[in-house]
Amino acid sequence: MLKQxxxxxxxxIAAVFAFMGIGLVDPILPAIAKNLQASPSEVxxxxxxxxLVTAVAxxxxxxxxxxxxxxxxxLIGLVLIVVFATLSGFSGSVGQLVGFRAGWGLGNALFVATALAVIVGVASGGTATAIILYEAALGLGISLGPLLGALLGGWQWRAPFFGTAxxxxxxxxACMALLPKMTPPAVKTRLRDPLLALGHKGLRFTAGSALFYNFGFFxxxxxxxxxxxxxxxGIGTVFFGWGVCLAITSVFVAPVLQRMFGTTRVxxxxxxxxxxxxxxLGFAAGHSIPLVVTLxxxxxxxxxxxxxxxTELAMGVSDAPRPVASAGYNFVRWLGGALAPFIAAQLGEHFGEQVPFFAAALAIVIGIVVVLLGRKHLAVAASDH
Structure with a gap:
């Protein structure tokens, strides 16, 4: 894996920085709400x-x-992230910040989708190795994001945005200097290809389950x-621990469990x-902060x-080219990431802070049902017997 x-x-490494942007705002959400006079649902x-912009893009x-x-x-994706992360730091209202984060999401989509395809195409050791490297970058970025957000955000809530930029x-x-010139492929991808790829039942079941899974995640x-x-x-420390666990299991534990029990079973x-x-988390919210942290x-x-x-299932379950399959899959699964924060905040404001976690648990149950319904379509790619 290391001989790349x-x-x-x-x-x-660029992907690590890009994924830091996901959890970066986590520790400063309460500070943003306080300084910009915004409610949790607005934040x-x-x-x-x-x-949402990432998904559509x-x-x-x-x-x-x-x-x-x-x-x-x-490179275009990276430029957009630099521009909109900088503008986010200068925001004077929560509305402006939300708009700049949308632009940030566009840059993130261009970078992240292409980064996975580049790593899969260039890495030695096959697709599985490339995906593990990509997930390692994701895990490391997600774990470092809250830490950077806490270190800079504890000083000034605007600082994490400038740090990310x-x-x-x-x-x-680094990418400008180290990436070789990449000629466009002979076959051009059509705008409708990612949606057509979702016509494959295996990819559709994978993406559908991932949507509900991401609802719980976010x-x-x-x-x-x-x-x-x-x-x-405090928030940054909790989510740094969360991200470290995510990074370790994505790289070292997932492949072992996959070999032992099969993808869909795991x-x-x-x-x-x-x-x-x-x-x-639903039962602990409002009653035991140490238990919330542990969970x-x-x-x-x-x-x-x-x-x-x-990710591995989505890349191999259909006969669509990997970049096309990845685009269709990510479009659906990131919708879960777009819906969850706002719905959770609305439920928390109107029905109490326990309810969002119960709703997320229900979403996970639906995700399980989707996997079980599509098991025969997933088993071929997952090598489950």
Whole structure:
């Protein structure tokens, strides 16, 4: 796994910086709400706008990269992130911040979708190795994001945005210098290809289950900071532990469990465990902060396993080209990330802070049902018997 071309490492390190942007705002959500006189549901739109634009943009990332090449697409994505992260730091209202996060999401989509395709295409050791490297970058970025957000956000809530812009500018320089020139493929991706790819039952069941799984994932990430009642340093420390567990299991535990039990069996088992964790969070919210912290960290381990297995399943379950399959899959699954923060905040404001976790647990149950209904379509790619 470690014997990779320099282009793989350059892309992976840039991906770490890009994924830091997901959890970066986590520790400073309460501070943003306080300083911009916004409610939790208004602040939750920072996630919703980001992931909604990311999801929709996934549908045309392949169209862009197949015409201008992977390197140029990556660089454009990085430039957009630098610009909109900087503008986010200058926001004077929550509305402006939500809008700038949407632009940030566009850059993230162009970069993330293309980064996976670049790593899979350039890495040595096959698709499975490339996906593990990609998920390692995701896990490391998600774990470092809250830490950076806490360290900078504890000083000034605007600072994490400027910190991200600086990191992404460094990533831009690294990719510009180290990535080889990538000629566009001979076959151009059509705008409708990702949606057509979802016509494959295996990919459709994978994406559908991932949508509900991501609803649970981002309920934990986006709503728990309001339950913890901690400052930026406390929230950042909790989600750093969460992210470290996510990174470790995505790289080291998921492949072992996959070989021992098969992909779909492990997905179902970890989804059941995640549903139980969300129920526990619902009962603990407002009653036991130490239990909430413990369950959040445990959830990170479960999320890491499923992130790797869902991505690998999506990349291999259909006969569509990997970039096209990835775009269709990510379009559906990021919708779960877009819906969860706002719905969770609304439920919390109107019905109490326990209800969002119960709703997320229900979403996980639906995700399990989707996997079980599509098991025969998933088993061929997953090599389950």
């Amino acid at each position: 071309p320099i282009a793989v490492w350059a892309t992976a 939750s739109l920072l996630f919703t706008s980001y992931f 996934m549908l045309f990332t392949g169209w862009v990269s197949s015409r201008i090449g992977g390197k140029k697409t990556l 600086t990191a992404m500018a460094i990533a831009f320089i 309920t934990i990430l986006a709503f728990t900071p309001f339950v913890l009642g901690m400052d930026a340093y 997905i179902v088992a970890t989804l059941i465990a995640l549903g139980l964790v969300l129920l526990g 959040v960290v445990i959830s990170g381990a479960l999320l890491g396993i499923n992130n790797t297995l869902f």
